[in-house]
Amino acid sequence: MQRVALRKPDGRSLFLYSNAPISHGPAPSPFAAPLEGRPELRWHPLRGEWVTYAAYRQGRTFLPPPEYNPLAPTSDDASPTEVPVGDWQIAVFDNRFPALALPEGKCEVVVFTQDPAASLGALPLERIELLFEVWAERTRELGSRDGIRYVLPFENRGAEVGVTLHHPHGQIYAYPVVPPVPARMLATAAQGDGLLSQVIAKEIAEDRRILYRGEHAIAFVPFCARYPYEVWVATTAPCRDFPSLAPAQRADLARALKTVLLKYDGLWERPFPYLMAWYQAPTDGEAHPEAHLHAQFSPPYRTRDRLKYLAGTELAAGFFAMDALPEDKARELQQVKVSLA
Amino acid sequence: MQRVALRKPDGRSLFLYSNAPISHGPAPSPFAAPLEGRPELRWHPLRGEWVTYAAYRQGRTFLPPPEYNPLAPTSDDASPTEVPVGDWQIAVFDNRFPALALPEGKCEVVVFTQDPAASLGALPLERIELLFEVWAERTRELGSRDGIRYVLPFENRGAEVGVTLHHPHGQIYAYPVVPPVPARMLATAAQGDGLLSQVIAKEIAEDRRILYRGEHAIAFVPFCARYPYEVWVATTAPCRDFPSLAPAQRADLARALKTVLLKYDGLWERPFPYLMAWYQAPTDGEAHPEAHLHAQFSPPYRTRDRLKYLAGTELAAGFFAMDALPEDKARELQQVKVSLA
Numbered sequence: 001m002q003r004v005a006l007r008k009p010d011g012r013s014l015f016l017y018s019n020a021p022i023s024h025g026p027a028p029s030p031f032a033a034p035l036e037g038r039p040e041l042r043w044h045p046l047r048g049e050w051v052t053y054a055a056y057r058q059g060r061t062f063l064p065p066p067e068y069n070p071l072a073p074t075s076d077d078a079s080p081t082e083v084p085v086g087d088w089q090i091a092v093f094d095n096r097f098p099a100l101a102l103p104e105g106k107c108e109v110v111v112f113t114q115d116p117a118a119s120l121g122a123l124p125l126e127r128i129e130l131l132f133e134v135w136a137e138r139t140r141e142l143g144s145r146d147g148i149r150y151v152l153p154f155e156n157r158g159a160e161v162g163v164t165l166h167h168p169h170g171q172i173y174a175y176p177v178v179p180p181v182p183a184r185m186l187a188t189a190a191q192g193d194g195l196l197s198q199v200i201a202k203e204i205a206e207d208r209r210i211l212y213r214g215e216h217a218i219a220f221v222p223f224c225a226r227y228p229y230e231v232w233v234a235t236t237a238p239c240r241d242f243p244s245l246a247p248a249q250r251a252d253l254a255r256a257l258k259t260v261l262l263k264y265d266g267l268w269e270r271p272f273p274y275l276m277a278w279y280q281a282p283t284d285g286e287a288h289p290e291a292h293l294h295a296q297f298s299p300p301y302r303t304r305d306r307l308k309y310l311a312g313t314e315l316a317a318g319f320f321a322m323d324a325l326p327e328d329k330a331r332e333l334q335q336v337k338v339s340l341a
Numbered sequence: 342m343q344r345v346a347l348r349k350p351d352g353r354s355l356f357l358y359s360n361a362p363i364s365h366g367p368a369p370s371p372f373a374a375p376l377e378g379r380p381e382l383r384w385h386p387l388r389g390e391w392v393t394y395a396a397y398r399q400g401r402t403f404l405p406p407p408e409y410n411p412l413a414p415t416s417d418d419a420s421p422t423e424v425p426v427g428d429w430q431i432a433v434f435d436n437r438f439p440a441l442a443l444p445e446g447k448c449e450v451v452v453f454t455q456d457p458a459a460s461l462g463a464l465p466l467e468r469i470e471l472l473f474e475v476w477a478e479r480t481r482e483l484g485s486r487d488g489i490r491y492v493l494p495f496e497n498r499g500a501e502v503g504v505t506l507h508h509p510h511g512q513i514y515a516y517p518v519v520p521p522v523p524a525r526m527l528a529t530a531a532q533g534d535g536l537l538s539q540v541i542a543k544e545i546a547e548d549r550r551i552l553y554r555g556e557h558a559i560a561f562v563p564f565c566a567r568y569p570y571e572v573w574v575a576t577t578a579p580c581r582d583f584p585s586l587a588p589a590q591r592a593d594l595a596r597a598l599k600t601v602l603l604k605y606d607g608l609w610e611r612p613f614p615y616l617m618a619w620y621q622a623p624t625d626g627e628a629h630p631e632a633h634l635h636a637q638f639s640p641p642y643r644t645r646d647r648l649k650y651l652a653g654t655e656l657a658a659g660f661f662a663m664d665a666l667p668e669d670k671a672r673e674l675q676q677v678k679v680s681l682a
Contacts, residue, residue, distance in 0.1 A: 040666075044565035045521075045540060048529040050660060051565050056663040065672035086674060099662035122563030154653040162650025173654050180659030181388075186387040199386060224385035226393050277657030298656055309503025310651065312495040313440060313514055315639055318521030319391060323398040325381075 002132045004088070010034050012096065016088035017134050018134055021125060024086025028074040031096060049180045052105075052248050057097045070113050071167035083111055089127060090134050095171070097143040103147040106174040108138065110153070115165045119271065120155065121261025123168075125340065130252040135172070135278065136242035142174040142285025149283050150182060153242075156274025160300045160307065170276075176284045185264075185279065189290035195294035197238050199223070209330035212259040218251035218261045221330035226300040226320040229267075229274075230331050232262050234294035240292055241280035260297065262338035274299040342474045345422040345429070347647045351375050353437065357429035358475050367429025367530065369415040372437060381441050382517075398438045399428035400592075412452050412508035424452055431475050436512070440618060444488040445673035447508060449479065450469050451494070452588075457508045461496065462602025464509075466681065468580040476513070476619065483515040491516040491523060491623050494583075500616020501641045501648065519623045525631025526620065537633040538579050540564070550671035554599040561600045562671035568663040569616075569643040570608075572601050575635035582621035582634055591592035596681055601638065603679035615640040 006027035008058035011034045014027045015106050039054040053295040067076070073085045083091045088234030091111040098107035112120050112131060121129070139151045157165050170245035180184065202211060203220045211231060212219040219233045235249050245253065276299040281291030302308040302323055311320050347368035349356040354374045355368045356654065380395040408418070414426045432452040439448035453461050453472060454544035461469070463547045480492045497504050529535030544550060545562045552572060553560040562576045572648030574597050576590050586594065605613035616639040643664055644650040654660050 003380045042565045044564075044567070046529060046537065048525065048535060051663060052660070053663045053666055055664065055666055055669070057662075066660055127624060129505045150658075152653070152658055154657055156650075156652040161652050162648070163652075171653060173658065173660075175658065175660060179654075181657060182388065184659075185387045190385060194386045194389060195388065224383045225389075226392050275652055275656055277653060307503070309497075310400050311497040311504075312618060313491070313520075315616055316495055316522060316637070317491075317493055317516065318525075319393070319514075319516060321398075322392060322394045322616050323396065325394055325396055328396070328601070329582070340401065 001130060001137070002195055003073060003137065006084075008093065010096075012089065012094035014083070014093040016086065016091050017130065018087065019130055020087070020088040022086060022088050024088060025074065025084035028080035028082065028084055029096075030070055030080055030082065033188055035096060036335050039099060039104070041104055043059065047180075050177060052099050054097065054099050056097065069116055069165070069167055071109075071169055072116055072163055082109070083114075089113070090130060091307050091337075092134065092138060092172070092180065100173060100175065102145070104176040105148070106142060106145075106172075108142075108172040108174075110134065110138075110170045110172060112168040112170065118168050119157075119261070119265070120170075120182070120274065121258055121265055123258075125251070125254045125258060128258055129250050132242055132245060132253065134320075136245065138172050139242050139280065139283065142172070145174075148174045149284045150178045151278060151280070152179070152182070154273055154275065154277040158271065158300070160273040161275055163273075178284065182263055182279050182282070186282070186288065186290055189292070194232060195238075196294055200234060211330065212256045214252040214255055216246075216249040217256040217258040220325045220335065223326060225322065225326040225329070227298045227300075228308060228322065228324050229264070229272075229297070229299040229333070230329075231297040231333070232294055232327075233257050233260055233297075237293040238289075240288060240291045242278075245293070255325060257295065258340055260339055261332075262340075263333045263336040264297075266336040266338060268304050272277075272299065273301070279296050342478070343599055344478065345442035347425075349434065352439075353435035355424070355434040356513065357425075357427065357432050358471065358478075359428065360471055361428070363403065363427060365429055368416065369421035369423065369425055370437075371411055371421055371423065375548060376437060377471070380440060380445070382445055388521075395438065395440050398440065406583050407496055410506070410508055412450075412510055413454055414540070415459055422635065424455075428453070430670065431471060431476065433479060433513070436582070441516065443486070446489070446515040447483060447513075448594055448665040449483075449513040449515075451475065451479075451511045451513060453509040454522070455517040459509050460602070460606070461509055461511075462537055462599055462606055463499075464599075466595045466599060469599055470591050472593065473583055473586060473591050474504065479513050480621065480624065481584050484537060486515075488517050488670070489515045490625045492517045492621070493520070493618060495616065495618040497616055499641070501614040502616055504614075519625065522621070523620050527629065530633070536579075536631065537575060537635055541575060541577060549668050552604060552671070552674055553597045553631070555593040555596055557587075557590040558597035560597040562667045562674065564667060564682040566663065566667040566670070567640075567655075568639045569649060569663065569665050569669075570613075570640040570673070570674070571576050571670075572604070572638040573635055574598050574601055574638075575633065579628060579630075581632045583619075586607060586634070598636065599681055600679055603639070603681075604674045605638075607677040607679060609645050613640065614642070
């Protein structure tokens with residue numbers, strides 16, 4: 001993996017990545033001056049968790065017209081965008097409107113491709129593997145900072161989940177604490193009865209909800225899905241984080257992920273919205289043998305034309321209610337034929 | 342409070358309530374036979390929580406035409422609805438499509454009024470007090486059953502939060518466990534540093550985010566709001582649950598609630614969607630001195646025309662990011678003048 005580190009005119013970082021040597025234009029920015037203001041963290045005493053406030057985010061870019069795409073390379077005759085011309089394959093830069101800022105966190109944008117009409121699932125396997133290497137490099141770099149305890153790569157896809165830019169991209173949030181959801185999963189796993197490897201063994205034994213099974217990676221609708229089309233993608237053997245992935249694991253995990261993404265888009269023959277989050281070990285200096293790298297997909301649809309709303313029981317109680325059995329949703333996805341070639 | 346207990350033709354319970362003696366027609370049901378099938382609970386080992394599956398909910402009523410309103414009294418010339426003619430003021434019946442069923446739970450529908458065009462905030466204070474008495478009666482009755490550990494009254498309001506029927510109504514979920522969100526709040530409070538009474542004392546001392554302050558009740562945008570227009574409504578002194586409310590507390594809590602609801606609807610001069618959930622002590626037989634009856638409102642809008650989407654950091658990490666300071670949102674609501682008369 002090749003990497004180039006640049007600085008934008010407003011002071012933000014920009015990193016370019018490729019499997020081949022990189023040539024590039026100057027680092028652009030739509031903004032000339034550094035952002036004024038910074039996020040404020042407040043403690044929620046009833047829930048025992050942090051909330052972050054960033055009032056300047058009210059002015060962030062919202063579905064700009066197609067002639068101005070801030071995630072496309074800056075062309076000669078247009079306003080500066082967030083990324084330069086060049087032969088890079090993946091770009092990462094500091095979010096101009098971060099919900100978290102150093103030293104209490106960091107928010108980065110990850111541009112998956114220069115093609116605004118592509119999608120993560122449509123990219124070649126080598127690009128998905130490169131993305132895993134980029135996430136590994138960002139996890140190492142962000143996780144090595146004093147105040148950072150957890151690095152979460154994720155993608156919000158589709159207007160249904162509030163996406164404001166349609167160019168294929170994801171985000172990385174670096175947190176000053178292990179956030180509540182992974183903290184809960186790690187605590188449960190550390191007790192020995194919430195280990196993902198046990199779940200995977202059970203899914204393999206039952207063999208009813210599996211979408212992909214390779215030598216090193218697996219994808220399935222979990223027995224305990226909380227969303228109708230929820231899917232988990234994981235290494236079969238426990239692997240603590242992206243930096244720890246062996247090359248063969250990385251290659252198979254890319255095949256598992258691409259399979260899921262193609263099945264999603266094939267299901268209704270249209271782009272399938274989702275939230276994809278990758279859970280890994282905290283970067284708090286502890287060993288975390290209970291950590292097991294995996295993605296959880298939370299799609300917003302419960303049928304082709306009905307959204308699943310999170311309401312009373314889900315948001316207020318945290319007790320999820322599902323209209324469909326995971327087996328039935330798995331069967332729908334199993335029937336979508338895909339080709340990784 | 343007057344109460345009449347009836348049985349629907351399909352076996353479901355129906356209760357009618359009023360401040361005056363009740364006369365009524367026979368208990369109707371849109372369905373002749375009992376529901377086939379029942380919910381299935383599964384354990385989510387990674388999160389350490391339950392998920393409930395009820396496949397028959399896919400067939401539930403979805404925004405029916407106005408000429409058929411299942412929550413309006415059954416008229417002579419129409420199909421049977423869920424509630425009878427009569428002079429009742431509030432009705433409660435078993436949800437035909439429950440996410441939880443006895444002995445592992447129960448889902449009830451609470452009809453706030455016979456008027457399909459009214460709203461909870463537009464009802465007189467006496468009706469809101471009666472609703473608190475109904476919630477108290479349901480909490481006592483449901484909570485006295487062996488398998489029930491928690492009773493949660495809530496209202497989902499507005500199509501934006503997925504509401505399928507617009508007639509003013511709420512729901513009651515009775516759970517076989519203390520669900521994750523109240524369990525977390527109770528555990529934090531029991532440690533002594535997440536007590537709502539401490540939060541209230543701080544809000545009164547700062548006096549920047551208060552929307553209503555009476556002798557026994559208070560409403561405010563909390564310092565640690567996770568939603569832009571989040572509001573909490575509580576008794577000023579700790580009160581464990583609805584059955585424990587003294588008459589003067591109940592009357593003032595009704596004034597606090599009606600104030601918030603009128604401010605919400607006055608803010609943009611249109612019905613304001615929200616999720617309103619009332620947290621009380623578990624019904625598990627323990628004392629729970631840490632419990633403090635209160636409502637939390639989670640509205641979906643962040644501005645007049647923009648929804649707040651829960652995406653990567655909120656759903657996947659449980660780390661909420663806000664675009665606005667609670668003080669600013671409180672000021673907007675403070676400026677809406679309302680009259681309780």
